[in-house]
């Protein structure tokens with residue numbers, strides 16, 4: 001029993017539950033007997049721990065973790081994972097700005113370095129654009145939506161990406 005957010009660093013984010021014992025200590029829920037695990041707390045492999053705990057449903061893992069319901073260990077971990085994602089999006093934005101800043105300044109003074117870096121970026125774009133475009137369409141993004149995030153018109157986005165989407 002665990003909840004996983006893929007692709008975030010060495011240890012990633014794997015959520016699970018800890019059972020809170022009478023004496024205030026915690027053990028993994030999976031190791032607790034049904035009578036021991038009366039209260040549980042969501043925890044994550046990154047070290048995050050929920051500040052609140054929740055009642056356990058004796059002997060019922062599914063009901064205890066409460067996927068799909070509010071105010072459950074699973075919901076608490078999902079909120080943690082959403083925060084992680086949001087943080088990484090702002091890191092991505094920052095990284096793109098940094099690359100932009102460097103290449104803009106190096107294009108004249110260090111053209112060979114710029115060519116090498118830009119060529120790698122181009123290969124990266126060729127690799128990720130088709131995947132992202134196809135996925136966005138599968139998730140019902142309109143060409144209007146796609147154009148907006150790409151800073152282009154609906155028509156321009158469609159023209160650029162339609163070959164990648166069904």
Ligand SMILES: [Zn+2]
Pocket residue numbers: 012013014044045046047048080084
């Ligand atoms: Zn985590």
